[in-house]
Amino acid sequence: xxxxxxxxxxxxxxxxxxxxxxxxxxxxxxxxxxxxxxxxxxxxxxxxxxxxxxxxxxxxxxxxxxxxxxxxxxxxxxxxxxxxxxxxxxxxxxxxxxxxxxxxxxxxxxxxxxxxxxxxxxxxxxxxxxxxxxxxxxxxxxxxxxxxxxxxxxxxxxxxxxxxxxxxxxxxxxxxxxxxxxxxxxxxxxxxxxxxxxxxxxxxxxxxxxxxxxxxxxxxxxxxxxxxxxxxxxxxxxxxxxxxxxxxxxxxxxxxxxxxxxxxxxxxxxxxxxxxxxxxxxxxxxxxxxxxxxxxxxxxxxxxxxxxxxxxxxxxxxxxxxxxxxxxxxxxxxxxxxxxxxxxxxxxxxxxxxxxxxxxxxxxxxxxxxxxxxxxxxxxxxxxxxxxxxxxxxxxxxxxxxxxxxxxxxxxxxxxxxxxxxxxxxxxxxxxxxxxxxxxxxxxxxxxxxxxxxxxxxxxxxxxxxxxxxxxxxxxxxxxxxxxxxxxxxxxxxxxxxxxxxxxxxxxxxxxxxxxxxxxxxxxxxxxxxxxxxxxxxxxxxxxxxxxxxxxxxxxxxxxxxxxxxxxxxxxxxxxxxxxxxxxxxxxxxxxxxxxxxxxxxxxxxxxxxxxxxxxxxxxxxxxxxxxxxxxxxxxxxxxxxxxxxxxxxxxxxxxxxxxxxxxxxxxxxxxxxxx
Ligand SMILES: CCCCCCCC/C=C\CCCCCCCCCCCCCC(=O)SCCNC(=O)CCNC(=O)[C@H](O)C(C)(C)COP(=O)(O)OP(=O)(O)OC[C@H]1O[C@@H](n2cnc3c(N)ncnc32)[C@H](O)[C@@H]1OP(=O)(O)O
Ligand SMILES: Cc1cc2nc3c(=O)[nH]c(=O)nc-3n(C[C@H](O)[C@H](O)[C@H](O)COP(=O)(O)OP(=O)(O)OC[C@H]3O[C@@H](n4cnc5c(N)ncnc54)[C@H](O)[C@@H]3O)c2cc1C
Numbered sequence: 001x002x003x004x005x006x007x008x009x010x011x012x013x014x015x016x017x018x019x020x021x022x023x024x025x026x027x028x029x030x031x032x033x034x035x036x037x038x039x040x041x042x043x044x045x046x047x048x049x050x051x052x053x054x055x056x057x058x059x060x061x062x063x064x065x066x067x068x069x070x071x072x073x074x075x076x077x078x079x080x081x082x083x084x085x086x087x088x089x090x091x092x093x094x095x096x097x098x099x100x101x102x103x104x105x106x107x108x109x110x111x112x113x114x115x116x117x118x119x120x121x122x123x124x125x126x127x128x129x130x131x132x133x134x135x136x137x138x139x140x141x142x143x144x145x146x147x148x149x150x151x152x153x154x155x156x157x158x159x160x161x162x163x164x165x166x167x168x169x170x171x172x173x174x175x176x177x178x179x180x181x182x183x184x185x186x187x188x189x190x191x192x193x194x195x196x197x198x199x200x201x202x203x204x205x206x207x208x209x210x211x212x213x214x215x216x217x218x219x220x221x222x223x224x225x226x227x228x229x230x231x232x233x234x235x236x237x238x239x240x241x242x243x244x245x246x247x248x249x250x251x252x253x254x255x256x257x258x259x260x261x262x263x264x265x266x267x268x269x270x271x272x273x274x275x276x277x278x279x280x281x282x283x284x285x286x287x288x289x290x291x292x293x294x295x296x297x298x299x300x301x302x303x304x305x306x307x308x309x310x311x312x313x314x315x316x317x318x319x320x321x322x323x324x325x326x327x328x329x330x331x332x333x334x335x336x337x338x339x340x341x342x343x344x345x346x347x348x349x350x351x352x353x354x355x356x357x358x359x360x361x362x363x364x365x366x367x368x369x370x371x372x373x374x375x376x377x378x379x380x381x382x383x384x385x386x387x388x389x390x391x392x393x394x395x396x397x398x399x400x401x402x403x404x405x406x407x408x409x410x411x412x413x414x415x416x417x418x419x420x421x422x423x424x425x426x427x428x429x430x431x432x433x434x435x436x437x438x439x440x441x442x443x444x445x446x447x448x449x450x451x452x453x454x455x456x457x458x459x460x461x462x463x464x465x466x467x468x469x470x471x472x473x474x475x476x477x478x479x480x481x482x483x484x485x486x487x488x489x490x491x492x493x494x495x496x497x498x499x500x501x502x503x504x505x506x507x508x509x510x511x512x513x514x515x516x517x518x519x520x521x522x523x524x525x526x527x528x529x530x531x532x533x534x535x536x537x538x539x540x541x542x543x544x545x546x547x548x549x550x551x552x553x554x555x556x557x558x559x560x561x562x563x564x565x566x567x568x569x570x571x572x573x574x575x576x577x578x579x580x581x582x583x584x585x586x587x588x589x590x591x592x593x594x595x596x597x598x599x600x601x602x603x604x605x606x607x608x609x610x611x612x613x614x615x616x617x618x619x620x621x622x623x624x625x626x627x628x629x630x631x632x633x634x635x636x637x638x639x640x641x642x643x644x645x646x647x648x649x650x651x652x653x654x655x656x657x658x659x660x661x662x663x664x665x666x667x668x669x670x671x672x673x674x675x676x
Pocket of ligand 2: 117151158431
């Protein structure tokens with residue numbers, strides 16, 4: 001029987017400890033889901049899609065994934081994604097990217113699949129950089145999945161510094177073709193997802209050479225495998241790069257060209273071109289060819305916030321059913337979620353998940369505005385969004401890694417088991433610190449922007465500062481934190497501004513002392529990355545406040561205000577030394593922040609389970625129902641952890657036989673020998 005209490009689903013048969021948690025919530029989880037996912041429609045569609053998927057057996061895992069070999073994982077992810085392909089048009093609106101992401105996450109999980117990059121990195125650059133004619137030629141085929149593609153930019157020797165990519169595309173005037181070539185081993189493309197064994201096309205990034213002049217990285221559509229036999233085309237060497245920390249259901253690959261020819265029309269030429277006679281037509285922005293990377297980075301805050309939310313759903317539910325130790329009542333052990341240390345481990349991370357998702361929606365919208373502007377030839381927004389997304393991708397990936405690792409440790413020993421599945425989520429999320437621009441490199445990109453902005457402010461031109469950095473010119477007026485969120489923002493602005501100015505001044509002093517610009521930059525790099533992190537954290541705080549301000553439902557607004565206050569106090573405490581250093585914050589204020597933080601933990605405690613329930617991850621999505629061969633045991637919605645952990649252990653392939661060959665071949669002879 002199911003009883004609906006404030007629209008929170010209370011089910012008979014669930015672990016009573018979890019049921020009790022769901023009853024204490026002060027808000028409606030369906031309403032919260034609408035806030036998280038931005039609309040009633042999307043939140044509802046997600047539930048409908050999850051429900052529909054759960055009724056199609058072939059979309060479920062056929063075996064517990066952690067027990068599979070790499071080949072089996074790739075076979076399984078490919079089976080599921082192709083089975084899904086058959087059902088997609090019936091289950092989702094094919095033009096709705098959010099629905100598509102949701103259903104793929106339900107069916108595929110975290111381990112990657114041969115079509116993930118097709119949709120996130122092959123089709124988008126084709127859309128952004130391809131002309132109408134090129135869309136006509138490839139886009140429909142790609143969308144129908146007649147061809148499978150990937151994005152091949154990184155090389156064995158270069159990833160961060162794309163200006164130094166060694167793969168060349170030399171224009172041949174006589175044949176009007178580009179000749180793709182890999183001059184050295186270092187120039188092999190290395191890492192692209194789905195390249196190794198699955199793709200038959202790639203968007204390849206290569207240095208464009210015309211009449212011996214290098215025009216830098218450009219994007220080319222390249223067919224790499226025969227469409228019938230799937231064999232590599234002559235002149236192409238391609239394969240898998242081996243097992244990785246995660247994403248082992250995907251085939252990240254290498255790719256080399258031996259003077260491989262493609263037609264002139266394969267340069268993606270919406271914004272730039274090479275004419276028949278070799279004349280180069282410049283794009284409207286120098287870095288136009290990097291626009292696809294801004295797109296991916298703009299989506300990372302929401303994506304990473306979701307990864308962290310998944311790990312936290314597991315850890316918080318488990319913490320509500322795990323009883324160990326005593327507080328006042330010595331007749332019953334307490335839920336570990338009642339320990340302040342456990343709350344301090346998990347609740348700030350819940351707040352960050354919400355913050356990242358809210359911030360993510362804003363950056364996705366900003367990217368959409370940029371894309372529309374770019375289509376009409378206006379590239380003026382590119383620099384700002386490049387700087388912003390460079391910082392956001394770096395901060396959220398790092399903090400998501402921290403949050404997921406805390407979630408794992410919060411589950412004690414069982415967190416270390418693959419039965420928690422948290423290590424797989426961690427491996428998947430933490431890749432984000434590296435892919436789409438290594439974090440330090442991207443923080444230094446934002447730092448360039450901050451230094452230029454500080455220089456403008458110093459030159460007395462605050463009017464030239466964009467809205468994102470206007471605070472760099474604000475006067476320092478002390479604030480009273482008791483007055484609320486705005487005061488926290490002002491305190492953070494002071495901290496961020498001061499660090500940006502300090503780093504810029506240090507950089508200037510180095511140069512004045514005769515050190516070259518590049519060397520001076522390097523000698524200030526740690527301080528510069530600190531400035532970038534602070535600026536980004538301030539931005540995330542501001543988006544959180546904006547989102548909470550916009551909410552009308554009172555019960556939702558109240559609990560989100562608690563979460564936001566926790567976030568404000570946690571973030572400020574974390575960077576307080578910057579403000580204590582110059583006396584902008586007093587030790588009394590520091591004490592106030594700590595007390596506010598502890599009181600926020602107490603306020604959130606009764607809503608903790610419902611705050612993670614509100615993400616509405618299905619058991620399928622979290623891989624947490626052993627009956628369907630799913631296996632993540634700790635975060636099951638029904639909370640029945642222990643009996644399912646035992647089932648999990650019993651299902652281990654090692655337990656399918658009592659005596660293993662390792663014993664008969666090695667241990668037994670050793671023991672026998674010892675007896676002699
Ligand atoms: C039916 C639909 C189905 C949908 C199916 C969905 C499937 C979903 C399935 C499952 C869900 C599971 C979820 C799984 C999610 C995880 C997926 C994993 C995906 C992994 C993808 C990874 C992809 C990659 O990594 S691709 C490679 C990325 N590489 C990089 O990012 C390289 C980083 N380097 C650079 O970007 C550049 O080198 C640089 C920016 C660091 C430097 O470039 P440069 O040298 O050319 O420039 P300068 O430093 O000299 O700067 C000069 C100047 O330019 C400005 N600049 C630089 N970049 C930009 C820019 N992009 N835009 C604007 N301006 C830019 C810079 O600021 C400088 O300006 P100044 O004014 O200061 O001069
Ligand atoms: C899971 C995963 C999926 C990927 N998928 C794809 C894909 O689909 N397509 C694709 O093309 N690529 C892909 N990549 C590659 C990825 O984009 C690169 O690995 C990434 O851009 C980092 O570049 P790198 O490996 O050259 O690191 P490096 O630049 O060699 O970094 C090594 C160290 O050097 C430091 N460093 C480098 N330059 C600087 C600098 N200027 N200043 C200060 N420090 C510096 C870095 O901070 C880092 O600590 C993927 C990578 C991963 C992990």
